[in-house]
Amino acid sequence: xxxxxxxxxxxxxxxxxxxxxxxxxxxxxxxxxxxxxxxxxxxxxxxxxxxxxxxxxxxxxxxxxxxxxxxxxxxxxxxxxxxxxxxxxxxxxxxxxxxxxxxxxxxxxxxxxxxxxxxxxxxxxxxxxxxxxxxxxxxxxxxxxxxxxxxxxxxxxxxxxxxxxxxxxxxxxxxxxxxxxxxxxxxxxxxxxxxxxxxxxxxxxxxxxxxxxxxxxxxxxxxxxxxxxxxxxxxxxxxxxxxxxxxxxxxxxxxxxxxxxxxxxxxxxxxxxxxxxxxxxxxxxxxxxxxxxxxxxxxxxxxxxxxxxxxxxxxxxxxxxxxxxxxxxxxxxxxxxxxxxxxxxxxxxxxxxxxxxxxxxxxxxxxxxxxxxxxxxxxxxxxxxxxxxxxxxxxxxxxxxxxxxxxxxxxxxxxx
Amino acid sequence: xxxxxxxxxxxxxxxxxxxxxxxxxxxxxxxxxxxxxxxxxxxxxxxxxxxxxxxxxxxxxxxxxxxxxxxxxxxxxxxxxxxxxxxxxxxxxxxxxxxxxxxxxxxxxxxxxxxxxxxxxxxxxxxxxxxxxxxxxxxxxxxxxxxxxxxxxxxxxxxxxxxxxxxx
Ligand SMILES: Cc1cc2nc3c(=O)[nH]c(=O)nc-3n(C[C@H](O)[C@H](O)[C@H](O)COP(=O)(O)OP(=O)(O)OC[C@H]3O[C@@H](n4cnc5c(N)ncnc54)[C@H](O)[C@@H]3O)c2cc1C
Ligand code: SF4
Ligand code: SF4
Numbered sequence: 001x002x003x004x005x006x007x008x009x010x011x012x013x014x015x016x017x018x019x020x021x022x023x024x025x026x027x028x029x030x031x032x033x034x035x036x037x038x039x040x041x042x043x044x045x046x047x048x049x050x051x052x053x054x055x056x057x058x059x060x061x062x063x064x065x066x067x068x069x070x071x072x073x074x075x076x077x078x079x080x081x082x083x084x085x086x087x088x089x090x091x092x093x094x095x096x097x098x099x100x101x102x103x104x105x106x107x108x109x110x111x112x113x114x115x116x117x118x119x120x121x122x123x124x125x126x127x128x129x130x131x132x133x134x135x136x137x138x139x140x141x142x143x144x145x146x147x148x149x150x151x152x153x154x155x156x157x158x159x160x161x162x163x164x165x166x167x168x169x170x171x172x173x174x175x176x177x178x179x180x181x182x183x184x185x186x187x188x189x190x191x192x193x194x195x196x197x198x199x200x201x202x203x204x205x206x207x208x209x210x211x212x213x214x215x216x217x218x219x220x221x222x223x224x225x226x227x228x229x230x231x232x233x234x235x236x237x238x239x240x241x242x243x244x245x246x247x248x249x250x251x252x253x254x255x256x257x258x259x260x261x262x263x264x265x266x267x268x269x270x271x272x273x274x275x276x277x278x279x280x281x282x283x284x285x286x287x288x289x290x291x292x293x294x295x296x297x298x299x300x301x302x303x304x305x306x307x308x309x310x311x312x313x314x315x316x317x318x319x320x321x322x323x324x325x326x327x328x329x330x331x332x333x334x335x336x337x338x339x340x341x342x343x344x345x346x347x348x349x350x351x352x353x354x355x356x357x358x359x360x361x362x363x364x365x366x367x368x369x370x371x372x373x374x375x376x377x378x379x380x381x382x383x384x385x386x387x388x389x390x391x392x393x394x395x396x397x398x399x400x401x402x403x404x405x406x407x408x409x410x411x412x413x414x415x416x
Numbered sequence: 417x418x419x420x421x422x423x424x425x426x427x428x429x430x431x432x433x434x435x436x437x438x439x440x441x442x443x444x445x446x447x448x449x450x451x452x453x454x455x456x457x458x459x460x461x462x463x464x465x466x467x468x469x470x471x472x473x474x475x476x477x478x479x480x481x482x483x484x485x486x487x488x489x490x491x492x493x494x495x496x497x498x499x500x501x502x503x504x505x506x507x508x509x510x511x512x513x514x515x516x517x518x519x520x521x522x523x524x525x526x527x528x529x530x531x532x533x534x535x536x537x538x539x540x541x542x543x544x545x546x547x548x549x550x551x552x553x554x555x556x557x558x559x560x561x562x563x564x565x566x567x568x569x570x571x572x573x574x575x576x577x578x579x580x581x582x583x584x
Contacts, residue, residue, distance in 0.1 A: 019489070047492040048512070067494025067510065299490040299516060306489065328519035335528070337519050381515055383524035385486075411523045412427075412467040412475030 005102040006034035006076075008312060009093055011083045012109035012247075013037030014046060015298045016279025016305035018064055020107050021075045023309025031313070034101065035077040036093070041134045042079060043070075047298050049137040053144075054165035059134055083110075086254040088272045105274050105312040108251070108262055109305060112244035112280040112296060120153070121214035123240065126221030130240045131162050143221070143237055144169050150237040151225045153212050155182035159241030160331050163204055166237075174205040174233060176212055176225070186327055186338040187362075187376050188345060191353075194360050194378045198332035212238075244296050246281040259283060261294045266318050268308040276312055278304040287321040287392055288340055288373050295324050323391070325374075328384065337384045340364070340374030340391045349373070352405045361407055363387075365397070372397050372404055383410055419562030420502045423540075423547060425476050429557035430466065432474035437462040439552030443541055458531045463538040464549045465525060476557060478549065479504065479525045479538035487517035487526060495535075503542075508534045 010017045013035040044062040051057035065072040082096040092102040114130030129140050152159040155177030163173045181189035214226040225233045246261040257263040262277040279301035286293040300322045310317040328337045350365040359379030375387045403409040445453035445460035453460050465477045485504045488496040495510035513533035518526045526537045541547040550560040
């Protein structure tokens with residue numbers, strides 16, 4: 001097979017990959033940029049796919065190009081094209097069809113895919129989904145007509161979004177959660193009370209402390225879910241939201257250092273020359289704890305992707321790292337933000353909680369009470385960006401601690 | 417190309433009269449009149465904020481149109497873009513009200529329109545030469561100028577002060 005050449009190659013055309021392409025183009029107006037993307041669709045805003053299920057948006061309303069910061073001038077995107085191996089010695093990537101694509105700089109931004117626990121029997125039946133791609137969303141939407149009841153396995157944000165999309169389409173939905181409460185990744189159970197109430201009020205059935213052991217199906221696809229408490233739920237659709245795993249298999253034997261994901265240094269570079277990484281697939285560091293971290297967030301993927309793009313285009317730029325938890329959203333009319341360290345059961349922290357009608361907030365300081373390290377806001381998320389800033393910059397909080405605790409912090413407190 | 421203008425804030429001049437807030441809400445109302453704005457439901461929203469810092473300082477705040485606009489890069493739906501004039505805009509048709517931008521704006525100047533479930537902030541009053549807040553400010557605490565022009569003003573003011581001080 002032939003050998004082609006591109007100055008910059010980007011594997012993965014989503015948040016991290018396209019942000020990098022854009023950043024490269026801003027710094028280097030002429031270098032050729034080729035994006036290889038396995039999916040058949042042109043790059044799109046992945047977090048919008050639940051709207052395809054609910055019917056509120058169509059696929060063409062989700063495209064990246066021309067939206068927000070993505071102008072994509074002079075960037076070639078090869079969709080439906082999969083990287084099969086990295087031949088770093090010869091500075092080229094081998095595609096599944098055998099084509100070798102040479103690069104001077106390459107970005108590995110292959111993201112992640114849903115994790116389907118192997119102990120759930122029958123998970124390969126028609127009607128079982130793990131919502132990740134636009135294609136998944138299309139298939140899910142197509143099955144709604146024959147679905148009276150959907151069972152969601154996992155109580156994370158993704159499943160909540162999918163659940164609401166289905167509720168909007170008139171499907172009955174039951175959320176099966178193994179943890180003691182929904183959103184256990186984003187907050188402690190007692191901090192989720194308001195959200196839980198909003199979900200209950202919105203008509204979502206939630207079972208906590210139970211897990212699925214098997215999925216039953218016949219020629220029509222899914223017919224039911226068997227739980228570990230012996231119960232069976234008749235159901236025509238199952239959605240598995242049990243976290244994600246990085247797409248790193250194609251790197252086997254390439255010499256790239258892969259631990260849980262691809263290891264990135266402070267400049268988003270991997271251990272091999274000219275090879276960079278960003279997004280869900282990359283291991284970076286938490287600026288507060290200093291520990292290695294992988295996140296599964298669009299916002300982080302873009303930020304890291306931009307940084308990688310700048311480095312690739314020759315502008316040495318340190319990546320400031322990110323919190324593992326950095327979520328804002330609104331479920332069932334309840335806005336919330338969770339950022340930084342929010343799980344406080346097993347640590348020595350100074351915690352301030354305040355509950356009022358319709359709002360709840362928790363502020364986590366280090367054990368000396370000098371630095372804000374995490375925050376959960378439910379209901380009232382005003383000025384959340386400032387709190388993120390205080391956490392991320394590790395600001396000494398003595399002068400503004402009262403404002404932080406009383407939730408009256410505003411930018412005026414920073415200007416002199 | 418003419419230099420793009422910015423809204424500068426002279427906190428030493430702000431007396432907290434909230435004229436800017438009212439003017440902004442009126443400008444972003446359907447009728448663009450004070451009476452109409454007061455009658456409109458939901459009430460039109462101001463995109464300027466005047467915060468208070470103890471003991472008696474007032475700080476007017478408005479979108480800074482950040483160069484590496486964190487809100488724009490964070491938006492998960494592509495609703496925020498920078499237009500040809502350098503103004504960072506939220507397209508409310510595309511906004512899904514996820515509040516990610518609220519979570520990352522370090523100035524806290526993105527508002528949430530709860531009835532419509534959309535984010536909003538300063539759009540520099542596209543129909544006007546000078547933004548409504550700036551026109552309305554009675555003390556000159558808000559200034560609409562290009563960066564070099566503003567720097568010159570600041571330098572001139574400083575030298576006036578110096579001269580005054582030297583003359584005693
Ligand atoms: C329904 C849903 C809602 C979400 N909501 C939010 C939210 O509200 N806020 C938030 O911050 N995040 C959200 N996320 C998470 C967010 O979408 C991801 O963190 C983000 O997409 C990660 O971007 P990425 O570029 O690292 O990787 P990905 O988006 O995973 O993209 C990687 C791309 O690389 C391709 N690829 C993989 N291997 C290869 C290969 N060998 N060759 C070629 N191509 C390959 C994949 O097919 C994929 O297209 C949501 C995700 C989903 C699914
Ligand atoms: S909204 Fe905030 S983050 Fe966005 S450009 Fe304005 S000041 Fe900057
Ligand atoms: S609230 Fe709207 S503008 Fe803000 S990040 Fe979400 S979709 Fe984008």
